[in-house]
Amino acid sequence: xxxxxxxxxxxxxxxxxxxxxxxxxxxxxxxxxxxxxxxxxxxxxxxxxxxxxxxxxxxxxxxxxxxxxxxxxxxxxxxxxxxxxxxxxxxxxxxxxxxxxxxxxxxxxxxxxxxxxxxxxxxxxxxxxxxxxxxxxxxxxxxxxxxxxxxxxxxxxxxxxxxxxxxxxxxxxxxxxxxxxxxxxxxxxxxxxxxxxxxxxxxxxxxxxxxxxxxxxxxxxxxxxxxxxxxxxxxxxxxxxxxxxxxxxxxxxxxxxxxxxxxxxxxxxxxxxxxxxxxxxxxxxxxxxxxxxxxxxxxxxxxxxxxxxxxxxxxxxxxxxxxxxxxxxxxxxxxxxxxxxxxxxxxxxxxxxxxxxxxxxxxxxxxxxxxxxxxxxxxxxxxxxxxxxxxxxxxxxxxxxxxxxxxxxxxxxxxxxxxxxxxxxxxxxxxxxxxxxxxxxxxxxxxxxxxxxxxxxxxxxxxxxxxxxxxxxxxxxxxxxxxxxxxx
Numbered sequence: 001x002x003x004x005x006x007x008x009x010x011x012x013x014x015x016x017x018x019x020x021x022x023x024x025x026x027x028x029x030x031x032x033x034x035x036x037x038x039x040x041x042x043x044x045x046x047x048x049x050x051x052x053x054x055x056x057x058x059x060x061x062x063x064x065x066x067x068x069x070x071x072x073x074x075x076x077x078x079x080x081x082x083x084x085x086x087x088x089x090x091x092x093x094x095x096x097x098x099x100x101x102x103x104x105x106x107x108x109x110x111x112x113x114x115x116x117x118x119x120x121x122x123x124x125x126x127x128x129x130x131x132x133x134x135x136x137x138x139x140x141x142x143x144x145x146x147x148x149x150x151x152x153x154x155x156x157x158x159x160x161x162x163x164x165x166x167x168x169x170x171x172x173x174x175x176x177x178x179x180x181x182x183x184x185x186x187x188x189x190x191x192x193x194x195x196x197x198x199x200x201x202x203x204x205x206x207x208x209x210x211x212x213x214x215x216x217x218x219x220x221x222x223x224x225x226x227x228x229x230x231x232x233x234x235x236x237x238x239x240x241x242x243x244x245x246x247x248x249x250x251x252x253x254x255x256x257x258x259x260x261x262x263x264x265x266x267x268x269x270x271x272x273x274x275x276x277x278x279x280x281x282x283x284x285x286x287x288x289x290x291x292x293x294x295x296x297x298x299x300x301x302x303x304x305x306x307x308x309x310x311x312x313x314x315x316x317x318x319x320x321x322x323x324x325x326x327x328x329x330x331x332x333x334x335x336x337x338x339x340x341x342x343x344x345x346x347x348x349x350x351x352x353x354x355x356x357x358x359x360x361x362x363x364x365x366x367x368x369x370x371x372x373x374x375x376x377x378x379x380x381x382x383x384x385x386x387x388x389x390x391x392x393x394x395x396x397x398x399x400x401x402x403x404x405x406x407x408x409x410x411x412x413x414x415x416x417x418x419x420x421x422x423x424x425x426x427x428x429x430x431x432x433x434x435x436x437x438x439x440x441x442x443x444x445x446x447x448x449x450x451x452x453x454x455x456x457x458x459x460x461x462x463x464x465x466x467x468x469x470x471x472x473x474x475x476x477x478x479x480x481x482x483x484x485x486x487x488x
Contacts, residue, residue: 003299004071006041011299012071015042016064019049020273022077024281025288028339029075032311033292035343036304043067047090048079048273059090060097068098074266075295077288078273088137091268096131100259100266101157102164102363103128104294105242110286111317111353113250113326117225122248124228127168128238129161129193130259135235142467143388146434153189153234156372158196163364164260165232166204171359176208176229177201180217180237188482193234218244246270253284253325256291258298262363267295277324281334284323286312289342297358306355308342313350315341375475380448382409382440382472384481385456387464388433396464397422400437403463408452409439413487420486427486436484437464440472 004012015030017023033040045064052059059079068074079090095103108123109115138150165177179197181190194211201209212220214237220227221241225248233241246255252271259266269287277283289312296305315321321341324332333341366372389396393414401411414422415438416431439456441448453469460466473480 018077
């Protein structure tokens, strides 16, 4: 990402103070950045709660989008997502609008912060895919009692985030990258990340690579967090375990993050807007200050970034500053006083805690647009017909079979919530009103056409109410679909 500068030579950046405690934290961080001698020209923007209240459903006004289009660099406070009005999270909207596909969430032990893990030298980074997975936010009510959320994982998305993880390891002098997935259960979506990781890892022989099931990863993070260096994972998994890792080093008040894309970078702390502490000058700004450090590194201001990080470490090591999330908000150092102490300590170094020798991260450059993976052959072997019925399986099955007599397909099985319920294998399943009927070509080698499928839909539609269908594809001879629990 090329750094944009003003006519006076200053770095251009869009500044979004945010909601709740955001303005206080952002003010603290920008004061320190300016005191460190960094020349930045801020374009002040808004997003979040105030924008929702103006009736803009996304929480992001066009003026803010235009500013980011100019600067390609965003420093922001946390944004609230109100309940009862507005739609998507404005945070997620910003990440997705500008394809900031890599969420970098470092955690490290900090001096003077008491935790059960103090002294164990925790220093790791969670690299979270940032725009796909369940956070695509594609949800539907299938029936009045069944909701659906689509989990979308792409091969290109996996490759981009995996390469970022290995490149970050190289840039920061780290030795290990672990891929955390739930590929033992979701073999196609989470499995795609695992398979991509194993393929890309061969290009980084200098970095030790391994795979861990995400639940075991969470277990190991609590049991022995110091074993990890870089963890790369999918969007929701990354959201969860990065909050876990922040708790290991003192909490969300110490957890910075960066959202990186090839065109735009957005820097924000992990924590939320904490409105009950807003305006009281008691909030811990460390996470936002360290987020500013990540931003400075990204734009090549490595000396200033190192200077600020050293000052934060030296300030905490002195022990004079006490943050409210650690000691309580009735006896903590004020936000402004903490900021003053860091500014005083610019130029100082911690006696015991080191700052890494960082290099710029080389972001992957993959071809834009669709068609990243090209198949040699695709055959439609059947389709899954999702329908609503109040019949029990032993009556629904024969009803479907009668409706499709003489059609190009036959009923292989019916499932409910992923478990085969027809033909019965003796399972005990409490069925709801949404069923999946798996209809396969009567001729095992046939490639069903759209007209074949439409014919079946017309036969079934007057008998069983349907919501959607999924074509069952064989891609290069391999089944592009999974079986239900109990399906042979």
